[in-house]
Amino acid sequence: MSTSGPHIAVLGGGLTGLSAAYHLARLHPTARVTLLEKDTRFGGWIRSERVEVQDEHGNKASVLLEAGPRTLRSNAKAVLELVLVGGKMVWRGRSTFWTSNHKPSALHGRPLPLVPGSFTFRPLQAFSSFPPLSLASSHPLLAESSFPPSFLSHSNPTTDRRTRQTSLSMPSLPDALGPRSRARSGSALCHGVYGADSRQLSVRAAFPTLWEAEERGKGSVMWGEIGPGAWFGAGKRKKVVQAKEKEEAWALSEDQEFVGRVKKAAVLSFKDGLEQLVTALVEALEKNDRVQLRKGTEVVALSQDSESKAVEIRLANGETLTATHVISALPLPALSPLLPSSHALPHLTVNPASTVTVFTLVFSTAHLTTPLHPPGFGYLIPRPADGYEAGAKGDESGLLGVVFDTASLGEQDAALEGDGADKFVKITAMIGGPYPLEPAQLELESVLKTIARQLGRDGGLPKPVHWEVHRNVGSIPTYTVGHVERMEEMRRVAAQKWDDRLVVVGAGVGGVSVGDCAKAGREAARGLIKADLVV
Numbered sequence: 001m002s003t004s005g006p007h008i009a010v011l012g013g014g015l016t017g018l019s020a021a022y023h024l025a026r027l028h029p030t031a032r033v034t035l036l037e038k039d040t041r042f043g044g045w046i047r048s049e050r051v052e053v054q055d056e057h058g059n060k061a062s063v064l065l066e067a068g069p070r071t072l073r074s075n076a077k078a079v080l081e082l083v084l085v086g087g088k089m090v091w092r093g094r095s096t097f098w099t100s101n102h103k104p105s106a107l108h109g110r111p112l113p114l115v116p117g118s119f120t121f122r123p124l125q126a127f128s129s130f131p132p133l134s135l136a137s138s139h140p141l142l143a144e145s146s147f148p149p150s151f152l153s154h155s156n157p158t159t160d161r162r163t164r165q166t167s168l169s170m171p172s173l174p175d176a177l178g179p180r181s182r183a184r185s186g187s188a189l190c191h192g193v194y195g196a197d198s199r200q201l202s203v204r205a206a207f208p209t210l211w212e213a214e215e216r217g218k219g220s221v222m223w224g225e226i227g228p229g230a231w232f233g234a235g236k237r238k239k240v241v242q243a244k245e246k247e248e249a250w251a252l253s254e255d256q257e258f259v260g261r262v263k264k265a266a267v268l269s270f271k272d273g274l275e276q277l278v279t280a281l282v283e284a285l286e287k288n289d290r291v292q293l294r295k296g297t298e299v300v301a302l303s304q305d306s307e308s309k310a311v312e313i314r315l316a317n318g319e320t321l322t323a324t325h326v327i328s329a330l331p332l333p334a335l336s337p338l339l340p341s342s343h344a345l346p347h348l349t350v351n352p353a354s355t356v357t358v359f360t361l362v363f364s365t366a367h368l369t370t371p372l373h374p375p376g377f378g379y380l381i382p383r384p385a386d387g388y389e390a391g392a393k394g395d396e397s398g399l400l401g402v403v404f405d406t407a408s409l410g411e412q413d414a415a416l417e418g419d420g421a422d423k424f425v426k427i428t429a430m431i432g433g434p435y436p437l438e439p440a441q442l443e444l445e446s447v448l449k450t451i452a453r454q455l456g457r458d459g460g461l462p463k464p465v466h467w468e469v470h471r472n473v474g475s476i477p478t479y480t481v482g483h484v485e486r487m488e489e490m491r492r493v494a495a496q497k498w499d500d501r502l503v504v505v506g507a508g509v510g511g512v513s514v515g516d517c518a519k520a521g522r523e524a525a526r527g528l529i530k531a532d533l534v535v
């Protein structure tokens with residue numbers, strides 16, 4: 001590795017850290033970059049694996065399993081740039097949403113159908129995902145809250161418009177949704193995105209597009225989406241910038257057919273899963289002789305030289321590295337103990353994080369007389385009416401939702417022998433989050449029983465030909481009320497105490513989606529370069 005130029009250390013080899021290292025190396029002509037990862041692999045929560053499955057008739061398939069996140073959206077330049085690095089993709093087009101003959105009532109009980117696009121919580125986008133009107137009337141947000149004039153502020157004095165920008169007593173989601181829906185509406189979406197109790201989440205931090213729409217609509221989210229605010233002023237300017245950024249990203253590819261397909265896709269992944277993106281980024285970084293990738297390397301302390309302002313990085317193996325700048329993409333609670341008290345940062349340990357167990361099941365369809373599940377991409381389960389304690393033991397048994405993976409991104413699976421991959425169906429149960437779980441609830445029998453009950457399959461579910469369980473401990477930060485302000489303060493203190501030499505980013509700071517992580521890494525790299533901080 002060359003020794004001239006600034007030396008930037010990136011802490012954490014998840015997607016945020018990889019994206020930061022990739023963009024630093026790409027955009028700065030002389031910077032040296034060292035990426036430090038404690039684990040023996042890169043990718044963080046992104047873990048994709050192929051397994052071979054077989055049924056009793058000799059059909060064999062190669063099935064892709066995701067232990068963590070499974071899709072990304074083509075909604076930001078940062079994502080598109082990485083997508084172009086990632087290679088062969090699969091996409092779920094907008095045309096493959098719910099079919100008109102689908103009846104969510106086929107699902108037993110009161111789960112919420114899983115609709116691609118709704119997770120971004122852009123209200124119109126979400127509801128336009130429901131082509132049949134009959135379906136819309138069963139959507140809890142429509143049925144229960146029916147777009148109150150002020151979707152966010154309804155009946156909540158703490159959301160007063162004059163104070164809501166600065167107040168630390170920002171509403172949490174159920175308050176924001178109004179009295180009738182307060183019971184449980186919206187909680188299902190919070191399970192699907194954050195694996196968390198909606199009552200703990202800050203609307204402003206967790207669903208910023210909803211918040212911004214209400215700002216534009218002067219108290220009405222709906223009006224914010226369709227009213228003049230969306231077409232003039234800041235709302236319009238933001239849309240223009242986003243459109244321009246996307247066009248710039250499309251221009252990076254010469255393959256217009258590919259670009260056309262990605263543009264139309266609602267959600268994307270790669271043929272070999274999201275880890276294909278990680279592998280592509282690592283390969284690109286390995287080719288650059290200004291980049292050093294170090295896995296299995298734990299950072300134990302950071303300090304700053306009072307004269308040169310350089311950052312000293314102490315490693316668990318006793319080595320010390322010196323960097324001109326550090327980008328930390330570590331979980332915030334993991335960064336906290338590395339900082340000396342003179343240079344401590346506030347609020348790093350305030351938010352809790354959800355533990356979600358991902359239970360993937362592959363079934364043979366050979367003996368099924370009816371489809372294993374109704375059409376669609378899965379369902380989300382709202383917060384139990386009588387509390388998580390009771391829900392853990394009752395009907396929900398700790399389930400937050402179920403994804404019908406084959407319906408969603410079945411192209412990732414391939415036939416090896418026999419009639420093909422369509423002889424198998426893959427689903428994923430997401431378990432845990434706010435539920436207090438006993439180990440027995442994570443046993444196969446218990447999970448099968450719960451899903452069969454929810455799907456209304458009286459005869460139960462067959463034994464899967466393959467299943468896997470991954471417990472993602474503390475994987476999704478819960479942005480509690482006041483998060484946005486706390487992070488602003490944390491960044492201010494970091495800039496001041498560390499003389500702009502330490503930048504803190506990642507899912508703990510601003511956005512938990514794959515796209516948010518890609519973007520945060522990119523912005524951190526660009527920020528250092530743009531501000532001419534790299535000396």
Ligand SMILES: C=Cc1c2[nH]c(c1C)Cc1[nH]c(c(CCC(=O)O)c1C)Cc1[nH]c(c(C)c1CCC(=O)O)Cc1[nH]c(c(C)c1C=C)C2
Pocket residue numbers: 067068069070071072073114115116117119120191192193194195267356358378379380400401402403430431472476512513514515
């Ligand atoms: C490991 C479990 C995870 C749960 N949420 C996330 C993970 C990694 C993070 C997450 N999930 C979604 C978003 C929204 C934004 C986005 O850009 O995708 C985020 C940040 C939405 C989502 N949740 C589930 C799926 C299949 C998707 C993608 C949407 C789509 O494909 O259209 C399923 C799901 N995830 C979790 C639960 C409990 C759950 C339930 C079915 C927790």
